[in-house]
Structure formats: C-alpha cells, structure tokens
Amino acid sequence: MPELPEVETVRRGLEKYLVGHVIEKVEVINPGPFQGDSKNVEGQKVIAARRSGKGLIIDLDNGYSLAIHIKLTGQLIFRDEKTKNEPLSPKVGNLPGKFTHVIFHLDKGGILYYNDQRRFGWIRVVKTSEIMDMSFFKTMGPEPFGLGTGEELTYEKFQSILAKATTKVKPLIMDQAKIGGIGNIYANDALWNARIDPARPAKSLHSSEVKELFDSIIKVMELSFAEGGASELSFVNILGQEGNYQSHTLVYGKTGNPCPRNDGGVIKRIELGGRGTFYCEVCQE
Numbered sequence: 001m002p003e004l005p006e007v008e009t010v011r012r013g014l015e016k017y018l019v020g021h022v023i024e025k026v027e028v029i030n031p032g033p034f035q036g037d038s039k040n041v042e043g044q045k046v047i048a049a050r051r052s053g054k055g056l057i058i059d060l061d062n063g064y065s066l067a068i069h070i071k072l073t074g075q076l077i078f079r080d081e082k083t084k085n086e087p088l089s090p091k092v093g094n095l096p097g098k099f100t101h102v103i104f105h106l107d108k109g110g111i112l113y114y115n116d117q118r119r120f121g122w123i124r125v126v127k128t129s130e131i132m133d134m135s136f137f138k139t140m141g142p143e144p145f146g147l148g149t150g151e152e153l154t155y156e157k158f159q160s161i162l163a164k165a166t167t168k169v170k171p172l173i174m175d176q177a178k179i180g181g182i183g184n185i186y187a188n189d190a191l192w193n194a195r196i197d198p199a200r201p202a203k204s205l206h207s208s209e210v211k212e213l214f215d216s217i218i219k220v221m222e223l224s225f226a227e228g229g230a231s232e233l234s235f236v237n238i239l240g241q242e243g244n245y246q247s248h249t250l251v252y253g254k255t256g257n258p259c260p261r262n263d264g265g266v267i268k269r270i271e272l273g274g275r276g277t278f279y280c281e282v283c284q285e
Helices: 004-017 128-133 155-163 169-174 184-193 207-226
Strands: 022-028 044-052 055-060 064-069 074-079 100-106 111-116 122-127 267-272 275-280
Touching (some): 004 044, 055 128, 064 128, 169 207
16 A cells, blocks of 8 residues: 555645646546545635645645545546656556546646546545544544644654554554554565564664664655655556655565675565564564
8 A cells, every 4th residue: 555655745746736726627437436526626726735644635725625545556647738748657557547437627738537446545525624533534643754734753752652552563653543654665664774573562672772763764764755655556656657666675575585784684574463574584583
C-alpha cells in the first residue's frame, strides 16, 4: 500500500496541477468508489490539497471537500494540454482505461482520472468542517515531518509512544493509530538502518536506540521523497510516472541477499504482525 512518501508525492502533484481549477463535471463510471453527491463538487474551485497520514483531502471553495484513500492500487492522474504528452507508466495503461472509475472534468481542458485495479480505494464528498471527524482521519496518529493536517511526530512523542507500548517494535511503528504514514517498506528499512530487531518489544529499546530509530525513519523517508516514492505495485505520481525508491530499498524484498553492511549476515524473511518482515540475522540481533 502507498505510504507517507507516496501519498505526499501525490498531494504535491495535486497542489501543483489541480489547485485553482474548477471541477465542471464529475463522471462516475463505477459508483462503488465514489460516495456522496456530485452536485456539491460540480462548479466548484479547488482551493487546497492536503494530506493526513495515507489519506488525501481536496478542498473546494463551497465548504465541501473530497476525502480520498487510494489504498492498494488507486491512482490519481492529471492531464491537460501541457501534460498530455507526458509518458505514462505501463502501470497506468490507457486513459481512460478499464480501471478508470471516476473522471473529474476541469476547466481549461484539464482532466483528473481516478483509477483503481483492485477497487479498494474510495472518494467521499464531505463537508470540510467534518473531514477530521471521519473515523479514518480521527484515529490517525502523529506523523513524521509534520507535512500533513494532523499532529507532528516529534522525537519526544515517539519516545513516549514506544515507552507505553505493549507490542513488538515493527507492528507498533506501522500502527496508523499510533504513528501515521509508516508502512511495511519503510518500517523494514528503518529498523535495519537502526540495527534493531523488528521482533523486539518496543518498550525494551534504550533511549539511544529510540533516537536511532526515529532518525532512521526520517532518513529512509527523505530518500523516498527524493526518489518520488516506491512503485512496488501500482503507485504512480500525478502525471502517471513511477517512483524509484524500490531500486534503493535496504532490506525490504531482499530475502537471501547478503546484508548491505557486508557483516556476513543474510537477509531473512519472517511474518510479523501478518506482514512480511526482512532483517539481517547478524546486525539486527
């Protein structure tokens, strides 16, 4: 599932290309993902693009917003006269295509497509004043960088979360109610970078290890921002182009490979909290 760097990449694209446009028509091809009255959207100007954790918020000038969760395979792709010839990833295919469920027709010849192969994602028309009352956003924990709408994850807050935890460290940092935006890719790589066993009880970490893990989360996400996110499955940016962090993962998806530290260890894979977990048997023990 797209994580904080991927969703923030999409948000930045929406801010650049969508804000200022008027949504003239909402064409709902498959009503499943679209929930709400399109009349509250049509004829309205986009005034902001926000994010909270893995969720997106498009604010309109009439007091309504579009709350969006792209889930596993959702894509938001913008096209207009200036961008129509931008190359599209094979993960997109044709526009519109068989996985296009909603088309937002904009002024000035702009179009925003919502694609979703697995159909797990959703778009909901909600009053802007009620957005943060939605359970999806209301339960979101603080997030790294403070780029989103919610609370920023500071080191002090991170330290407090781990000290009170009763779970293992990897499932904890992936729990969106505790910390927003960290998924499997970045949890694996951050724990390796910090030399911490993903199965350790979170509250057993010493203060120096907590600081190292916090810094590692920031480090791997900053690298992902620079690479435009990870396109492991269907993720593409607002122009339909892939990110490249998947070419720079540290241990994620590298079962059987030598540890990048050349310490004689081999990357192993276990199940932890129902998710594939990758770690070095030497430097993370």
